Amino acid sequence: MSKGTLKRFCRLACASAIALAATGAQAAETLNIGFTGPLSGGAALYGQNTLEGLQMAAEEINSSGGFQVDGETYEINVVSLDDKYAPSQAAVNGKRLVQQYNAPVIFTPHSGGTFALQAFNERDGFVVMSYTSVPTVTEKGNELTVRIPPTFTGYMKPFTKIAMAQNGKKVAIANATHDYAKYWTKAFVPTWEAMGGTVVADNPMDYNKSADFYTGVSKVLAEKPDVMFIGGASEPTALVAKQARELGFKGGFVIMDQAKMGEMAKIIGGYKMLEGSVGVVPLTLYEEPGAKAFVAKYHQQNDGKDPTTEVAYNYFALYSVVQAMQEAGTVEDATAIRAAMGQALKNLAPENNPYGVTEIDANGGMQADPNIATVKDGKVVLQRISEVLAD
């Protein structure tokens, strides 16, 4: 061993001794939190984003010395398994997370995975934290399920109300053709008609497989609608809006919540083409102090990159789980943790709750009051759903 390496070895030994002494005093226990979601394949980016939110929260909690429950200090270890978006694999992962890692809580970012885990979560005693806005995951009466984001059905009335008031009562359906878009249409059309509107054209388009939207858009515009209902991924949705304007559409757009107005504006150079539209915006445009604090923190950690909705909601969700464990005084009893969730949401620090979620319903659906955005005179005006419905 040369002199140099010996020196380095000594330094390393000293450093690790100090580190041991520092952590040894508290002797934090490790608590495994499970995650099963798509980490490879076509939906990998989505899965990675949801996982990133959990990991960000876990790192924060651990670097501040963990959290205390019943006199014991715990650090969080997020165990992530890839299910490639397949429910069957999610079920296998779920079993592994419970049996091998003793995870009391498992996160999953898709409805298929949620249904698969719901087949045995009550028996095996773990809480399913489901990141999906499909309402049925919490309508089946599973007692240990929490749905993290609000359901998309909450957008129907406020969107309809705003669009009708700004533009008129004739709507043309021109959104995308995937499952989520179909669910939306199924909920949107009855709401629109119940509020006195008519559907003048029904012409969904495949946003991912179309080389051009001129044909589909001109077909829809031939029926002279006041409002166009569009939406898929943000970028192609922006193209649809742009091409509708080119073809002379003067009305407003109702934009399905999958597309974010901020992302669309980047593609089509600002909000001018979205005049008279209603939709959702990214968290970065929210005015609430909790949202601002979270965005600032995320920007600082990621060289100014904007946080996605997935990161923000999952970050919040892990904090709410930790808070619920503290309220319940247990890290193992899933029923007690789930029962304490309502109290936990009330006591959560605003900076850990960027969307300001304060309630959870009896079925486990978290109740946020998200901002929706309208474009007036080229500017984005934000309103909470409750404000829109009130006036």
Place this chain on the structure above:
Amino acid sequence: MQDHANSVAASQYRGGIALDLFLQQVLNGLTLGSIYGLVALGLTLVYGILHVPNFAHGALYMVGAYVSYITMVDFGANYWIAMIASAISVAVLAVLCERLVFNPLREAPPIHDKIAAIGIMLFLEAMVQMKFGAEFRRMPTPYTDILDVAGMTIPAQRVLIIIGAFALMAVLHLFLKKTMTGSTIVAMAQNREGAFLVGIDANRVAMMTFAISGVLAAVGATLFAPINLVYPAMGHLLIMKAFVIIILGGMGSIPGAIVGGLIIGFAEAFGGFYISTDYKDIIAFALLVLILSVKPTGLFTKGVR
């Protein structure tokens, strides 16, 4: 049904508007058809050399769009300079593919070429995704005017697409028919052994053909990208159509690729407008089945196996 009845009634008393809409679809069909034709042309030329479809052609198209995007956005170059830069880089890339991959495989069974082509496609897409990420980008264009001719909406970029694509096709046609070098490519596609017998250098012709296909892909991408989005999987959209087109037009046939491109473009525009946007791809494929059952070798075959 109610909606449908309304729309029929509405279009009956709006005869003038219906004509505008018809002409609008002609324009849409021309735009799509000329781009499809351009991409299919490159594919059909290479088919003459490889005798298998080059699955990597869509990836070359995608690389062409990225090169133009970077030249314009990161280096601030002019649109036409970006197009030339992209044409040169993709031509070089296509020649490299031929030299490094397809040429060593020329004695191997055709299935090896197919596998290699798919390999190149996956490689290029993964490379671009690694370097630039999977996100959508939008290519700027200096031609943002929107012309309004007799009630039709005609963005300048779309006019450019149609003129550009047909100009390139005309140049290619003259090159193949009127020059000696061009004739060697045609000769090679028609009869490989015959071409060797009259002393045509197979290596040179192969490289040249790949370079031309690269240029066609890059120019097509640079023309079309400003009205669409730039992302790693953008080639899939066109390559599927291009396959249909060269089968429809006859494998290896140049007029077949152009006419086939227009047929598919018009089928999508008119089918999508008058029948259903949801079914426009089905209409294109139904047309393929129909044409193949009448003329199983495609519309313009020259006996290329």
